[in-house]
Amino acid sequence: MIKLLYFARLREALGTAQEEIAMPNDVADIQQLMAWLAQRGGAWQEEFTGCRPLRAAINQELVDNAAAIRDGVEVAFFPPVTGG
Amino acid sequence: MIKVQHEDFDAGAEMARMRMARPDVGAVAAFIGQVRDLNEGSKVSGMTLEHYPGMTEKALEGIVERAKGRWDIFDALVIHRIGALKPLDQIVLVVVTGAHRGEAFAACEYIMDYLKTEAPFWKKEQNDAGERWVEARASDDDAKQRWSESD
Numbered sequence: 001m002i003k004l005l006y007f008a009r010l011r012e013a014l015g016t017a018q019e020e021i022a023m024p025n026d027v028a029d030i031q032q033l034m035a036w037l038a039q040r041g042g043a044w045q046e047e048f049t050g051c052r053p054l055r056a057a058i059n060q061e062l063v064d065n066a067a068a069i070r071d072g073v074e075v076a077f078f079p080p081v082t083g084g
Numbered sequence: 085m086i087k088v089q090h091e092d093f094d095a096g097a098e099m100a101r102m103r104m105a106r107p108d109v110g111a112v113a114a115f116i117g118q119v120r121d122l123n124e125g126s127k128v129s130g131m132t133l134e135h136y137p138g139m140t141e142k143a144l145e146g147i148v149e150r151a152k153g154r155w156d157i158f159d160a161l162v163i164h165r166i167g168a169l170k171p172l173d174q175i176v177l178v179v180v181t182g183a184h185r186g187e188a189f190a191a192c193e194y195i196m197d198y199l200k201t202e203a204p205f206w207k208k209e210q211n212d213a214g215e216r217w218v219e220a221r222a223s224d225d226d227a228k229q230r231w232s233e234s235d
Contacts, residue, residue: 057204061142079220081201081204083204084203
């Protein structure tokens with residue numbers, strides 16, 4: 001299983017803050033996970049096909065889209081940050 | 085030290101505590117961020133700060149550790165507020181102590197530049213037209229970039 005978290009504008013657009021999914025067979029990195037999520041269609045497709053900037057974190061560390069995903073990790077997706 | 089909290093903070097008390105923590109402190113540099121009542125032409129009535137519990141603290145600790153590795157400073161404090169805020173509310177405090185001002189100033193600016201671009205906080209503004217998520221600014225990425233150019 002992997003835990004998925006969504007924040008801020010993305011969380012609202014998807015209507016989901018978090019979920020747990022079985023590790024999909026054809027997913028090995030962030031880019032592939034985004035493509036897998038986009039296949040859900042609707043808002044998922046809009047958000048995960050790269051039109052809007054998204055950041056990703058694995059186990060609470062910022063990563064790029066080539067970062068490998070292993071079973072058991074926590075993956076978060078969110079818009080560019082705007083604190084401070 | 086890192087604090088992520090709903091409550092307001094007393095910048096003067098925090099600075100005094102850090103200034104008095106050791107007698108070889110010769111410089112205290114600080115930054116306070118405050119909610120403005122105007123953003124991109126819209127009157128702002130308030131905002132909500134969302135964050136990623138756990139990652140926020142880790143990210144801020146990492147930024148402070150990198151600053152300590154880069155400059156000869158004694159200590160650094162970051163307090164960032166979350167939840168509902170209104171104009172004139174304080175959002176963030178960074179305090180850096182060191183022997184001399186140059187290192188303290190630079191480390192304080194470095195911490196803010198990385199906080200703005202890497203710490204997982206998001207602002208949702210309330211204005212005349214309703215609510216909107218604040219968009220990230222390219223100028224914040226540029227501000228961070230200058231630190232890697234000088235490596």
